[in-house]
Amino acid sequence: MLRMAPEGWPFVLPGLVLTGLMAGVGALIPATSPHLRTGLLGTAAFFGLLTAFTMFFFRNPVRRRHDGEGLVLAPADGRIIQITPAEEPSLFVHPATRVSIFLSIFSVHIQRAPITGRVELRSYEPGGYALAWKSKASEDNEQATLGITAGPHRVMVRQIAGMVARRIVTDPEKGDVVPQGSRIGIIRFGSRVDLFLPREWELTCSVGDRARGGLTALARVPRTAEGDRS
Numbered sequence: 001m002l003r004m005a006p007e008g009w010p011f012v013l014p015g016l017v018l019t020g021l022m023a024g025v026g027a028l029i030p031a032t033s034p035h036l037r038t039g040l041l042g043t044a045a046f047f048g049l050l051t052a053f054t055m056f057f058f059r060n061p062v063r064r065r066h067d068g069e070g071l072v073l074a075p076a077d078g079r080i081i082q083i084t085p086a087e088e089p090s091l092f093v094h095p096a097t098r099v100s101i102f103l104s105i106f107s108v109h110i111q112r113a114p115i116t117g118r119v120e121l122r123s124y125e126p127g128g129y130a131l132a133w134k135s136k137a138s139e140d141n142e143q144a145t146l147g148i149t150a151g152p153h154r155v156m157v158r159q160i161a162g163m164v165a166r167r168i169v170t171d172p173e174k175g176d177v178v179p180q181g182s183r184i185g186i187i188r189f190g191s192r193v194d195l196f197l198p199r200e201w202e203l204t205c206s207v208g209d210r211a212r213g214g215l216t217a218l219a220r221v222p223r224t225a226e227g228d229r230s
Helices: 006-028 036-058 222-229
Strands: 071-073 079-085 098-102 110-112 115-127 143-150 153-161 168-170 183-187 193-200 217-220
Touching: 006 036, 036 079, 079 193, 115 153, 115 168, 143 168, 143 183, 153 168, 193 217
Parallel strands: none
Antiparallel strands: 071 217, 079 098, 098 193, 110 183, 115 143, 143 153, 153 193, 168 183
C-alpha cells in the first residue's frame, strides 16, 4: 500500500472530493444528454489522474539500510548535479565538499538524515526561487539548513526551494537526535538538496549518479573515527 506524507492530504482530499462529485453527477445525467454526461465524466477522470499523481508525488516509502554504519547516506532522491568545494567560513562544516542533488517532480521528496547524530544547527533563510539546478540557487534561494554532529564529526544538509517549490518543511528541532535514514523534512515540488561533508572524507559518488535517500552511500566516515560516532 502506498504510504503518503501528511503534507499531501490538503492537496489529495479536495481532488478526491471533486473526482467523486463529478463522477456522481455525471452518472446521474440521462442518456439524452450525452455531451454533458461525457464532459462531466471526462472532468472526473482528469481530477482523478491529477489526484493520483499528487499521491504519487507525496509518497513516503519505508527505507532502512542496515549496513549504513560508517557511511554517509543520501539525504534525498534525485540526480547528483554538482560536487564542488565550499569555502565559506560561516559554514557549519568547514572546509567542506558540497554534493548537490536535484529532485525532479517525479522524485520522492522526503529528506532523510545522512548519519545518526544530534542536530546542533537549525536555520532558515528566505530568498528567491531560481531554477534549482543553477549554482546560484545554493546562495540565493529560500533554504533551510540542519547541522548534524556525530561524535567529533559534522555534516550539514540544506533544503533549497526551486522555481516551483514554495514550501520547505524541516522536522527536527535543535538538540534532537536523528537516526540515520529517518525523515528530516520535505520540499513540495521540484527542488534541490545540498549535503556538506568534511573535505577529507572519501566520496563514493560522482556527478550524474542517481541517489536514493536513506539508501545510496555518498561518502565514508574516516575509519579511524568510526568508533566515535554516536
